[in-house]
Amino acid sequence: MFSKKIGLYFGTFNPIHIGHLTIANHIAEFSDVDEVWLVVTPLSPFKKKSTMLPSYDRFEMALQATQAYEKIKPSDIEFNLPQPNYTANTLAYLEEKHPNYSFVLIMGEDNLYSLPKWKNSEVLLNNYEILVYPRITIHKEKSPLAKHPSVKFIDAPIMEISSSFIRKCIKEGKNVRPMLAPEVSAYIEKMNFYK
Ligand SMILES: Nc1ncnc2c1ncn2[C@@H]1O[C@H](COP(=O)(O)OP(=O)(O)OP(=O)(O)O)[C@@H](O)[C@H]1O
Numbered sequence: 001m002f003s004k005k006i007g008l009y010f011g012t013f014n015p016i017h018i019g020h021l022t023i024a025n026h027i028a029e030f031s032d033v034d035e036v037w038l039v040v041t042p043l044s045p046f047k048k049k050s051t052m053l054p055s056y057d058r059f060e061m062a063l064q065a066t067q068a069y070e071k072i073k074p075s076d077i078e079f080n081l082p083q084p085n086y087t088a089n090t091l092a093y094l095e096e097k098h099p100n101y102s103f104v105l106i107m108g109e110d111n112l113y114s115l116p117k118w119k120n121s122e123v124l125l126n127n128y129e130i131l132v133y134p135r136i137t138i139h140k141e142k143s144p145l146a147k148h149p150s151v152k153f154i155d156a157p158i159m160e161i162s163s164s165f166i167r168k169c170i171k172e173g174k175n176v177r178p179m180l181a182p183e184v185s186a187y188i189e190k191m192n193f194y195k
Pocket residue numbers: 010011012013014019020023107108110111135158159160161162163164165
């Protein structure tokens with residue numbers, strides 16, 4: 001019997017924004033998970049390193065953004081694992097470290113299309129519940145994985161903002177405060193990030 005059910009929300013969070021927070025909070029409040037862990041990925045297999053802030057700066061922003069959210073916890077579990085960070089490896093590590101917890105994956109509908117290209121995607125699909133929230137995608141058809149027994153759609157709000165858009169705006173000197181938690185916005189200004 002597991003003592004807690006943890007929803008794992010993986011991302012680079014460069015920086016964490018209100019789209020991420022809205023999803024994490026929605027799942028923490030409306031699904032059967034006890035906690036949502038925001039797993040800050042040092043290096044995602046499909047992402048470029050060039051515009052990436054150091055992992056600990058991204059983690060610090062995630063910590064500040066979630067201070068007032070009891071059920072949402074940033075995790076630095078991937079910091080000492082080999083890069084790029086494959087989710088299957090991290091899950092194996094987490095299960096060993098927390099044998100009393102059960103883990104489910106949280107991902108946007110966009111990621112469901114790319115999931116077959118992830119490392120050991122069959123293992124992920126066969127062993128973990130996958131909570132999928134809606135996103136606007138370029139695809140006309142539903143993902144073939146939408147009907148997979150491990151996939152469960154969650155009816156969460158759609159907020160189409162991205163960290164890359166926020167970084168671009170900051171570089172151009174635009175006001176990005178409405179898209180960020182106030183603590184994150186203040187921290188980015190103080191640290192002069194993304195200029
Ligand atoms: N506005 C959003 N609403 C819901 N989910 C989002 C949103 N933006 C990103 N995500 C999802 O959150 C997870 C973490 O995202 P990530 O940190 O890579 O953010 P991003 O905003 O997409 O970043 P970037 O623009 O740098 O690629 C990913 O699964 C991504 O699909």
